[in-house]
Amino acid sequence: MAKIELPYVAWRQGRPRFVPGARERALGYKGQDLKHETGEWYSLDEAHAFAIARRDEIRAQRKTGRKLKSPPVPKGRAVSDLWETYIKSDKHKSLAASSQKTYGKWVKPLKAEPLWHAPVGSVDPVVLKGLHEKVKKERGLPMANGTLAVISAMLAWGRLHNWLPRDRNGQPMANPATNLDLESPEPRLRVGTDIEIRTLVEASDLVEIDGVPMSAIGDAVLTGLFTGQRKKDILEFVPGAQSSTRVELVQSKTGARVSIPMAPRLVQRLAAGKVRRAQADYRVVLSNIIVNEGTGLAYNGGTFTDHFAQVRAVAIAGVVDEEATRIAREIHAAEQRNTEPPTIWKLAPCPSLAGFTFPDLRDTAVTWYARAGSTVPEIASITGHSLASIYQILKHYLALDGELADNAVKKLVEWMEREGLAV
Structure with a gap:
């Protein structure tokens, strides 16, 4: 042969x-x-x-003696062309604006790879797994998972719109971005404490930017705590004519409709904010419950995040009462005490706030309502979470919260005593 x-x-x-x-x-x-x-x-x-x-x-x-040029890609059928077509589709346009922006961020690592210019039909699980490992090494696991999520989404859409090759039976090939067994990051759950929330709110009343107090940040913090809503929905919320003491809105991300009575503390705080804005010399007075009081206009997400970060930085460092500290140290020196000179605080430092973000208030709301004895459906009616999402949050939180465990055992003991059980 x-x-x-x-x-x-x-x-x-x-x-x-x-x-x-x-x-x-x-x-x-x-x-x-x-x-x-x-x-x-x-x-x-x-x-x-x-x-x-x-x-x-x-x-x-x-x-x-010359180096080979890259082979041409069939016009209109490269991965980059699929992306450009996908983002113009009704499927992509139906996503919330924040999700579309996130997709744009996640696709950036792909644009720097040869795969971006490769034919869609050449994409396979081995290539995608390698891309995931590379992005993970260079930019971290969350970005790597995000990039693969975007690729999976556009390939899923492309599969239904004749972008993927067909097998011998004429069926589109399976989405190569599925079942890749990717590593998942540890779920992030950050629940604020009473002292942390109070310190943030108090700091907002002490921080000034260009002479304007950042009290609106404190208003937003309490709104996030009591309603469990996302930042975008809080910043865009305008009370209805029927009631100024309820938060009634359709969530921008999920379309969930919520109607939440405001807690007395929140009503009081927002009423004070309304008085502040009425006294300011704005050309137009907006009805939003949260307003950038430096301009009188609605906050955009970036400016709000920046102002929140500045308030948080002050809350972490604390605010010294300069005059009271000066007097206390003069007395300390006169008495020749063999101790550290005292510092008197207007706002005591709260270093545990490092890393606390505004979205953490949403998890805080879920867990605080659970600790208060609210049922999962009751919590869902307030925050707009799916029941599964709430169970997921509580699954991680319950293991960390000794108070809930104490209450559970106490209830069991009381029930056993009432029933006369003598185990």
């Missing part, structure tokens, strides 16, 4: 792959699996024909 020559081709368990050597790679050639757009591997005859043709091509290229 004549020997079949397969130059530059490795054959492993029926799966041929073009494997250029160092000299060929220097010319610009890259390794590739030998398969059709349908995903089927080349037969032996097809691999042989490819190998001979590629060998002759390499010989001719070597004579030119």
Whole structure:
């Protein structure tokens, strides 16, 4: 039997792959699996024909002494083209504006990769797994998972719109971005304490930016705590004509409709904010419950985040009462005490707030309502979470909260006593 020559081709368990050597790679050639757009591997005859043709091509290229140019991608069928088509689709446009912005951020690592210019049909799980590992190493696991989530979303859409190759039965190939067994980050759950929330609110009344107190940040903190709503919905909320003491809105991200009575503390705080704005010299007085009081206009997300960070920084560092501290230290020096000179605080430092973010108030609301004895459906009616999301939050929190465990055991003991159980 004549020997079949397969130059530059490795054959492993029926799966041929073009494997250029160092000299060929220097010319610009890259390794590739030998398969059709349908995903089927080349037969032996097809691999042989490819190998001979590629060998002759390499010989001719070597004579030119020039590096091979990247092979052209069929116009309109590259991964980049799929992305541009996907973001114009009704599917992508139906996402919340914040989600669309997040997708745009997550796709950036992909744009820096050769895969961005590759044919859609060349995308396979091995390539995507390698991309995930690279992005994870360079930019962290959350970004890597986000990038793969975007790829999966656009490939899922592309599969239904004739962008993916078809198999021999005419069916679109499976989405290669699914079932990749990707590593998941530890769930983040940060629940604020009473002292942390109070310190944030008090700090907002002490911090000034360009002479304007940041009290509106404190208003937003208490609104987030008592309603469990997302930042965007809080900043856009305008009380209805029917009631100024209820938060009634349709959540921008999920479309969930909520109607929440405001706690007395929140009503009091927001009423004070309304008085502040009425006394300010704004050309237009907005009805939003939270307003950038430096401009009188509604907050945008970036400015609000910046102002929140400045308030948090002051809450972490604390605010010294300069005059009281001066007097106390004069007395301390006069009495020649052998102790550290005293510091009198207007606001005591709260270093535990480092890393606390405004979205953490949403988890805080869920857990505080649970600790107060609210049922999961009751919590969902306030925050708009799905029941599964609330159970997920509480699953991680319950293991951390000794008070809930104490209450549970106390209830069990009381029930056993009432029932006369003597185990």
